[in-house]
Amino acid sequence: MSIQLPPSAAPRSAYPVEMLPMPVRDRLLEMAQGETPVSAYLYDGAVAAERARELRAALPEWAAVYYAVKANSFPGVVAALAPHVDGFEVASRSELDLALSLAGTPRVVAAGPAKSVPLLTALVGAGVEAINAESLLELHRISRIAVAQGVTAKVALRVNPAAIPVTGSLHMGGVPSQFGVAEPDVPEVLRAAARLPGLDLVGFHVHAASGNLDAEAHAAYLRWCLDWSVRTAAAGGVELRHVDIGGGIGVAFEDEKPFDVARFGELAAQAEPPPGVRVVLEPGRFLVADCGWYAAEVTDVKTSYGQRFVVLRGGINHFQLPTSWDIVHNIAVLPVERWPEGCPRPAAEDAEVTVVGELCTPEDTLLRDVRVARVRAGDLVVFPNAGSYGWEFAMHSFLGHPIAERHLL
Numbered sequence: 001m002s003i004q005l006p007p008s009a010a011p012r013s014a015y016p017v018e019m020l021p022m023p024v025r026d027r028l029l030e031m032a033q034g035e036t037p038v039s040a041y042l043y044d045g046a047v048a049a050e051r052a053r054e055l056r057a058a059l060p061e062w063a064a065v066y067y068a069v070k071a072n073s074f075p076g077v078v079a080a081l082a083p084h085v086d087g088f089e090v091a092s093r094s095e096l097d098l099a100l101s102l103a104g105t106p107r108v109v110a111a112g113p114a115k116s117v118p119l120l121t122a123l124v125g126a127g128v129e130a131i132n133a134e135s136l137l138e139l140h141r142i143s144r145i146a147v148a149q150g151v152t153a154k155v156a157l158r159v160n161p162a163a164i165p166v167t168g169s170l171h172m173g174g175v176p177s178q179f180g181v182a183e184p185d186v187p188e189v190l191r192a193a194a195r196l197p198g199l200d201l202v203g204f205h206v207h208a209a210s211g212n213l214d215a216e217a218h219a220a221y222l223r224w225c226l227d228w229s230v231r232t233a234a235a236g237g238v239e240l241r242h243v244d245i246g247g248g249i250g251v252a253f254e255d256e257k258p259f260d261v262a263r264f265g266e267l268a269a270q271a272e273p274p275p276g277v278r279v280v281l282e283p284g285r286f287l288v289a290d291c292g293w294y295a296a297e298v299t300d301v302k303t304s305y306g307q308r309f310v311v312l313r314g315g316i317n318h319f320q321l322p323t324s325w326d327i328v329h330n331i332a333v334l335p336v337e338r339w340p341e342g343c344p345r346p347a348a349e350d351a352e353v354t355v356v357g358e359l360c361t362p363e364d365t366l367l368r369d370v371r372v373a374r375v376r377a378g379d380l381v382v383f384p385n386a387g388s389y390g391w392e393f394a395m396h397s398f399l400g401h402p403i404a405e406r407h408l409l
Helices: 022-031 045-058 075-084 093-103 117-126 136-149 183-194 215-236 261-268 285-291 321-325
Strands: 039-043 063-068 087-090 108-110 130-133 153-160 199-205 242-244 278-281 292-304 307-312 332-334 347-356 365-376 380-383 405-408
Touching: 022 039, 022 292, 022 332, 022 380, 045 063, 045 075, 045 261, 045 285, 075 093, 075 285, 087 093, 093 108, 093 117, 108 117, 117 130, 117 136, 130 136, 130 199, 130 242, 136 153, 136 183, 136 199, 153 183, 153 242, 183 199, 183 215, 199 215, 215 242, 215 261, 215 278, 285 292, 292 347, 292 365, 307 365, 321 365, 332 365
Parallel strands: 039 405, 063 087, 063 278, 087 108, 108 130, 130 153, 153 199, 199 242, 242 278, 307 347
Antiparallel strands: 039 292, 292 307, 292 380, 332 380, 347 365
16 A cells, blocks of 8 residues: 655755855855854845736736735835835735835725724725725625725625636635625625615625636636626626736746746737726735745754654744645755854765754654755755745744744845
């Protein structure tokens, strides 16, 4: 009987160190000269800005790119993106405050399945462009808050569609979920929203795609969202101005084919929104994944029953994504010649190793069975493509170890 191993156990070779840009290597080696073991994220805002420019330039004028701040909320990264996106998508008060501090205007849409009254109050007070309402109760709360403030709040109804007739890497709707209003309930909710005095219902939010690398499928998804919104708005008496298709553009790893931005823009342009209707995209991971590197110092290299382990000053308390999503996230080993301890320096050469962290749980395993030319205690293990859902997604408080530092290149 064979044992089923997770994808992270697939044998592979570590990336060559040359894959790391020279400025990244130089900065990390500089950090390694200190007395504190390195465990840090390094970001290059220019990389994120270029990705945003590429996507924005490929899209027609009626489309808008709003960066999903949850993917990476480091102020330096968000500031680098600000001039190259049309706005921000936020899901908390801290994200709202960050977006407003950088944009200077309420170029914000807000999402989240459980918005608290304090958060809704802040969103209404800020005059954001659209609050993506998740339920009838949330619509009532927004209206009550808006009336109390003497304003009208712009709202988009988030919808969980019954089905999306598009093939590819899209996650279909029509399954029970805490997100949005089930499509069969939409007409009743629209009728109720029309009677609420504090609301300006501007359109719809449909987020049913995740990790999609198929540009043609994603363009078809955009056109489907637009067509559905136009039909539903007409049937429900909604003056449609806003269609939010969410994020969902995937990031290629290993041998996957990257998302074809130019092809996506070309096909998206075939849609014809009614006059005054803007289509909003909310990319997050796609814009920032390759602008970040997570680096952790090797504290030990050890062998247990014939298996070699590389133990890091860090782990899922700093970089949880590979374990939580069960994805292969390969590494490069950055040699550090400095070894000041005066102790034997353990190493593994031309060997398969498993990369683990500092936590007291076997779940703290980041990568299995990766072949390295050489790795020693004191070297740095570096995870490229760590700019999204890295620091923000980690278990910072478990065991109380120091939190990973964040630096802008």
